Amino acid sequence: MGEFELIARHFTRAAPPGGAVVLGVGDDCALLQPTPGHQLAVSSDMLVEGRHFFAGAEPEALGHKALAVNLSDLAAMGARPLGFTLALALPAADEAWLAPFARGLFALADAHACPLVGGDTTRGPLTISITVFGELLPGHALRRDAARAGDELWISGRTGEARLALALRRREPWARGELATVQDRMDRPTPRLALGQALAATAGVHAALDVSDGLLGDLGHILKASGVGAEIGMNALPVAPALSALDEGPRLDCLLAGGDDYELLFTADASARKAVLSAGRRAGTAVARIGRLTRTPGIRLLDAAGRESPLAARGFDHFAN
Amino acid sequence: MGEFELIARHFTRAAPPGGAVVLGVGDDCALLQPTPGHQLAVSSDMLVEGRHFFAGAEPEALGHKALAVNLSDLAAMGARPLGFTLALALPAADEAWLAPFARGLFALADAHACPLVGGDTTRGPLTISITVFGELLPGHALRRDAARAGDELWISGRTGEARLALALRRREPWARGELATVQDRMDRPTPRLALGQALAATAGVHAALDVSDGLLGDLGHILKASGVGAEIGMNALPVAPALSALDEGPRLDCLLAGGDDYELLFTADASARKAVLSAGRRAGTAVARIGRLTRTPGIRLLDAAGRESPLAARGFDHFAN
Numbered sequence: 001m002g003e004f005e006l007i008a009r010h011f012t013r014a015a016p017p018g019g020a021v022v023l024g025v026g027d028d029c030a031l032l033q034p035t036p037g038h039q040l041a042v043s044s045d046m047l048v049e050g051r052h053f054f055a056g057a058e059p060e061a062l063g064h065k066a067l068a069v070n071l072s073d074l075a076a077m078g079a080r081p082l083g084f085t086l087a088l089a090l091p092a093a094d095e096a097w098l099a100p101f102a103r104g105l106f107a108l109a110d111a112h113a114c115p116l117v118g119g120d121t122t123r124g125p126l127t128i129s130i131t132v133f134g135e136l137l138p139g140h141a142l143r144r145d146a147a148r149a150g151d152e153l154w155i156s157g158r159t160g161e162a163r164l165a166l167a168l169r170r171r172e173p174w175a176r177g178e179l180a181t182v183q184d185r186m187d188r189p190t191p192r193l194a195l196g197q198a199l200a201a202t203a204g205v206h207a208a209l210d211v212s213d214g215l216l217g218d219l220g221h222i223l224k225a226s227g228v229g230a231e232i233g234m235n236a237l238p239v240a241p242a243l244s245a246l247d248e249g250p251r252l253d254c255l256l257a258g259g260d261d262y263e264l265l266f267t268a269d270a271s272a273r274k275a276v277l278s279a280g281r282r283a284g285t286a287v288a289r290i291g292r293l294t295r296t297p298g299i300r301l302l303d304a305a306g307r308e309s310p311l312a313a314r315g316f317d318h319f320a321n
Numbered sequence: 322m323g324e325f326e327l328i329a330r331h332f333t334r335a336a337p338p339g340g341a342v343v344l345g346v347g348d349d350c351a352l353l354q355p356t357p358g359h360q361l362a363v364s365s366d367m368l369v370e371g372r373h374f375f376a377g378a379e380p381e382a383l384g385h386k387a388l389a390v391n392l393s394d395l396a397a398m399g400a401r402p403l404g405f406t407l408a409l410a411l412p413a414a415d416e417a418w419l420a421p422f423a424r425g426l427f428a429l430a431d432a433h434a435c436p437l438v439g440g441d442t443t444r445g446p447l448t449i450s451i452t453v454f455g456e457l458l459p460g461h462a463l464r465r466d467a468a469r470a471g472d473e474l475w476i477s478g479r480t481g482e483a484r485l486a487l488a489l490r491r492r493e494p495w496a497r498g499e500l501a502t503v504q505d506r507m508d509r510p511t512p513r514l515a516l517g518q519a520l521a522a523t524a525g526v527h528a529a530l531d532v533s534d535g536l537l538g539d540l541g542h543i544l545k546a547s548g549v550g551a552e553i554g555m556n557a558l559p560v561a562p563a564l565s566a567l568d569e570g571p572r573l574d575c576l577l578a579g580g581d582d583y584e585l586l587f588t589a590d591a592s593a594r595k596a597v598l599s600a601g602r603r604a605g606t607a608v609a610r611i612g613r614l615t616r617t618p619g620i621r622l623l624d625a626a627g628r629e630s631p632l633a634a635r636g637f638d639h640f641a642n
Contacts, residue, residue, distance in 0.1 A: 022459075023462070026465070026546075027464055027530075027546075028397035028398050028465070029364040029397075029398040029400060030362070031361065031363075031462055032360065032361040034355065039352050039354050040353040040355060040361065042350055042352075042406060042439060043351070043439060045408065045441050046410060046441045050445075051443060051444055051445055073349040077352075087366065087408075087450045087452075089369050089448060118364060120365050120366050122372060122373070124369035124446065125369075125445065127410060127446070127450075129367060129408045129450035131365060133363065138354070141344070143344065144348050145348075209349055225348075
């Protein structure tokens with residue numbers, strides 16, 4: 001176990017002063033002191049080699065991404081990060097892997113004042129399990145079940161680039177472009193923490209989630225939880241330059257069903273439109289209004305003339321093949 | 322993913338009313354409302370098949386143990402459980418495994434009012450990663466660095482039976498006895514939550530941890546963190562009936578270096594002796610005074626006449642072979 005104690009030390013750093021951490025790594029538990037009157041937000045994600053990332057994936061990017069996908073869950077709730085735990089199974093203690101992994105992990109943690117407070121290291125197939133803790137004011141959480149018919153539907157940033165990067169890496173026949181222009185969108189997703197917190201503090205913003213499995217699929221989670229439907233104006237979808245070289249079918253698939261985007265999909269009362277744009281500006285993150293919620297269940301994709309698109313019937317199954 | 326959504330539903334239960342859970346499984350994050358003025362205690366442990374449990378281990382016991390070892394960390398801090406997350410990698414969605422695993426997990430969770438609030442399920446080599454959250458009053462935590470020279474050293478319950486169970490299962494040559502009498506001490510450890518909370522509320526109780534790697538090894542963590550040494554009266558160690566059939570060497574090895582005990586090892590001012598015994602009675606857990614802390618570093622094992630035992634020099638390396 002000496003080898004693994006060495007690894008554990010690799011991940012043991014003093015918690016930054018002034019934060020919520022009363023006691024960090026090294027005891028039976030970490031101790032956190034949340035801000036009085038706040039609720040705690042908690043999320044866990046597990047990444048397994050060969051399933052969530054390629055064997056041999058670049059460890060610095062992996063360290064970033066493992067924490068980013070967890071922070072993205074805090075962002076989607078509107079919570080401010082307090083800290084995280086890391087449980088790590090490794091086939092061997094390989095410094096050449098550990099050092100860049102820790103570098104990528106801690107760079108993102110430091111950028112969001114989210115210290116590592118505890119965890120576990122063991123020998124096993126490469127598996128990264130992170131639990132993040134955040135805090136927010138009661139009633140401020142952006143829940144999936146809070147959307148209302150009539151709400152406007154918004155998306156942060158742009159979707160589809162991570163899916164294009166995956167396709168370029170896999171040399172899928174429909175993919176066009178340079179991997180380098182979109183690779184970071186797959187390997188180093190940006191958790192929209194500042195935007196999530198700004199939206200949680202904005203009256204009239206109702207529901208949110210982070211898009212990890214594709215815009216339409218994740219939208220379905222909000223619609224189901226809230227008992228509403230949605231119309232999306234396809235011309236309103238923000239399109240990254242890298243996607244404009246694609247044929248229309250693959251482009252729409254990337255935009256609507258790509259996955260791994262970690263953008264925030266959220267709903268807000270029409271009266272909050274200016275406040276939402278202002279929240280986006282304060283957070284430094286673009287936000288685009290892409291549709292609205294309806295009493296009628298289901299998702300309707302509308303073309304520029306407001307007609308329902310036959311594309312919806314195709315089921316966005318390019319990627320199933 | 323339909324298969325894994327099925328599994329996820331297997332682990333989705335409504336949070337009990339009246340607890341800390343504002344929002345349970347199903348959104349980007351769970352939301353918890355800790356008691357005002359309390360601190361949060363957090364711990365993560367990961368169990369990997371083939372390393373922490375045998376391939377083919379009985380899934381109900383495994384569900385119990387995976388949560389028990391985490392709850393034991395809360396107990397060692399003196400915290401009251403609020404909830405836990407479960408990240409689970411599984412080679413396949415096998416109902417014959419999942420149902421008993423969930424039964425063992427939830428039976429223990431329910432017994433301690435510690436609901437599952439979130440998590441992640443994925444395909445991969447069998448890996449169980451649990452993070453528990455608890456709460457306690459500021460200043461009450463039983464930290465490893467709080468022991469003082471002159472403190473009396475205490476242990477809950479009895480150590481060594483889990484190690485004997487492992488030896489009987491492995492048919493190690495020194496092992497004697499019936500596996501059935503000690504098996505539950507290995508497979509279904511009891512987290513000493515009531516005792517930990519009672520001790521945390523007892524003035525004069527200073528440091529604590531849970532014994533997972535053997536009494537002497539874990540005591541070393543307290544001594545190092547607190548800058549003290551210890552004397553242990555070997556005759557004061559509580560000995561389970563199952564261990565009395567062993568030769569003296571293996572018996573002491575089990576008692577002092579067995580591991581997997583999940584008993585609380587703690588220190589308290591001599592003036593707190595009666596209060597400690599009272600805390601044990603209130604918690605329904607036996608506590609035994611086994612030694613005291615010294616200014617001199619290191620651990621000295623004393624025989625009935627108070628002489629330092631030569632056994633210490635052997636290094637307790639039976640298990641290393």
